[in-house]
Amino acid sequence: MLELPIELLGRRVPGVTDSELRWRHVFSVEDFPWLGDYRIRNQIVIPPAMFCIIALAAAMDISNGEKVASIELSEATIGRPFVLETSSVKIETLFSISKLKFEMDSIHAEFRLDSSVAQCQNTFTVAQGNLHVTFVDQHKPPNHANFSSRPPKSYELRSVNINHFYNSLSEVGVSYNGQFRALASAERRMDYACAVVATTTDEAQRVSTLLHPTRLEACFQMLLLAFAAPLDGSLWTTFTPTKIGRLALFPKACAGINTPTSVTINAYLREYIAGYDAALPMINGDVNVYSSDNVQLQLRLERLTMTPITPSTARLDKLLYLKRIWQQDILSGAVLEQNYYISRSERLGLSRAHMYILAATRLISHRYAKLRILQVGTSSIDLVQALCQELGDFMRSYTGYR
Structure with a gap:
């Protein structure tokens, strides 16, 4: 039986x-020291995940x-992070169904979670949505779609440095x-990430x-x-969850979860909407949690x-380029300078070929600015020097091999 975290619900x-049912809870960071391990801009805040957990706990209670x-939260909205000024301040939550x-074989309801500083008149709605509980029907076969196994591991994944x-x-x-x-270990590729989350003994006992x-x-x-690789610059501001279309928990697949175990999490980025004017950018996706023991879907x-907690400013914008420079299309072939005097050596074809090589290299470097070229074979020193002069600052380094 999946245990109920009554210490979070109240x-x-x-x-x-x-x-209509209500649960009241008054607590501080001192009551749950792990709350101090989550900070936004160096301020302790109540993690958005806690709001969802309280709703799931209430569903188990009723x-x-x-x-x-299964327990489902649908069309759930989550407000801005609730900041705790000090670790000793008392927070009051009132969860209503x-x-x-x-x-x-089911229960339907609406839920709302209000929060405030204890003995303060200002109350904020931090989460709300719909709640649906489905009971096990002994006379009906189980819906296997709800207990699907973890899909095979994707190919072309790159290991992620967790510290980075x-x-x-x-x-x-x-x-x-x-x-x-x-996260104990993780891998990713574009728009997808998977990780293993280990469970500690102390956590399992709590x-x-x-x-x-x-x-x-x-x-x-x-x-x-799944949205951004570590330190690649794609993640430029603080993103927090604001909406959940559907959160489904399957207690039957969580048998034995109170013993230390690990789970595998797969995340899929479905959509990224860039911000414009007053609109905030949005990251949309799906996440599945599987047991590492029986590979059954748990969550x-x-x-x-x-979405970001604050709108982006011009200071966060990336400067894409300073000016636009047009070059001849590479598919048009190498273009030489006009009115070029053809010497005797060029009539033999040697220097003329070098000029074609330089012209083609100039077009390729313009079209593919980050291209790395491996030279196979040897070239004349004159050609190498001319190539370096032609590319100038666009070429980072040249290494010759014999």
Whole structure:
């Protein structure tokens, strides 16, 4: 049975109707020291993953011990990061479930999570969406689509240096430490990344590891890894999750999760929308979590959207080029200078051939500025010197081999 992280949800508020339920919780970073390991721009914030975990915990609570096949959060929106001024400040959360609809094998409801500094009148809605719980029906065969196995490993993956990855996130303002530095190993290619997340013994003893915010936060990290390779400059600002089309948890596939184990996370970048004027750029993708033991699907995130916490400024823009320079199309052939005096040696064809080589090299270097050329064979010293003069600053280095 998947354990319920009641220490994150809080206690149910008495005196609420059957169609509306509420849970209240007051806590601080001192109660959960691992919260201090997640910072944005050097400020402690409540991780967005924690909002989703509270909703999943409430769904388990209203199940009243029934065997749950799946828990889904749909059309969920997540607000801006909630900043904690100091580690001792008390945070109050009020999680509400309304429009409860009980059916034979499922529960439908809407949820909302409000948060505020304790004893403060200003309350903020930090998350809201729909909740759906499906119970195990002994008379119906299970839906195998919900328990699909991990697909074969993709080819052409490049190993990722985990330290470089977390350092690249730190450079844009997101600091992960402790349990939030969850990735043990990772690989990626364009628009795809996979990683192994190891579970520590201490983490497993605290709460159910799949329902721990650090585990879900690793899913958000993976979408960023699918979007940009570490330190390649593609990730220029702090991205946080703002929308989740569907989050599905399959407790049956999490059997034995309370013992130390590891999971494999696959992330797929589906869409990147660049920002324009007041609109923020968006990263959209899907993330799947599989058990490393039985390779069964445990958690699925669909249409996960991440956006920057602040609009981009002109200071963050990349200067693509200073001016436009046109050259003859390389497919037109080498173009020589006009009115060039043809000497006796050129009439023999030697120097004329060199000029064609230089002209072609000039066009190729203009079209493919980052091209690396390996010379096979030997060339005359005059040709090499002329080539270096022709390319000038466009050529980084030349190494000759005999």
